[in-house]
Amino acid sequence: MGVHDWDLVPARNATADPTIRATDGASQRDVFSSLRAMMAATRALADDQGGALVSEGTDNVYVISTASGLSELRPGLMISFWADRDNTDEPFLNVSGTGPRRWRGADGLSLPAGSVQRGLLYTVTWTGGLDGLPLEWRSVGAASAAPRSAGVSFDHSGSPAERAQYDAAPKGTTFLSVADTPQGPS
Structure with missing residues (x-):
């Protein structure tokens, strides 16, 4: 309860x-x-x-045990969890024993192999037939993680004076620092 x-x-x-x-x-x-x-x-x-939950399970069925003891899926229900493995085919979620249900992207399209990655935080919501939507889990936004591309990292370097040259950049601009040698997780 x-x-x-x-x-x-x-x-x-x-x-x-x-x-x-x-x-x-x-x-x-x-x-x-x-x-x-x-x-x-x-x-x-x-x-x-x-984000206190971590998935379990086998193959492409991600089992999530909620802290609240969820017993019924309702439209708009939302959970966040860390994936314990990568997917090799279309993924399914079994949340608190409610049975494996299809897990799709925010756009409703299937998630291909490799789109769920171990160690990333995912937030999903149950559509539950809301406004004619199918009974499935949908991703909310994108998974959270540090950039995985070799040699690319967010640029937080430089003094305020050095960074002032970028003050006129359009709102929402993201600056990246690109290293010559790859760094970060392999």
Whole structure:
């Protein structure tokens, strides 16, 4: 049980989570244990969405065990996790035992072999048939990692005076420093 099982209608939450005693007329003694249970549920949600999860599983089925104990897939549900391996074919996600479901890119296209990489953080959302979308997981944005291209790194060097020559660059410009010899992860 957790935040995912709570309802948007307050009155329906009176018995939505057995660890939180939220019924009318509940004992004053239940207040602090219920507050602690709400804090724990909120922490579990933060872990589910904040990158505290790591995938498991085999082949191209990535198994994710949520901290919140997710039991039902709903449109808009979002989780973030670190991939434990690269994919060799179309990937699937099995989140908290809800069964393997297709995992596609943000554009709805299949993710080809090699598009999921070990050690990268992925954020996905369940489309759940929202506005006629198929029942599948979709990537949100791009995976997070330091640049992997040999010899390319973000340029954070130089004094403010040396960097002033770039102040007139259009908004959103990214500057890269290119090394002659490759560096970084092999």
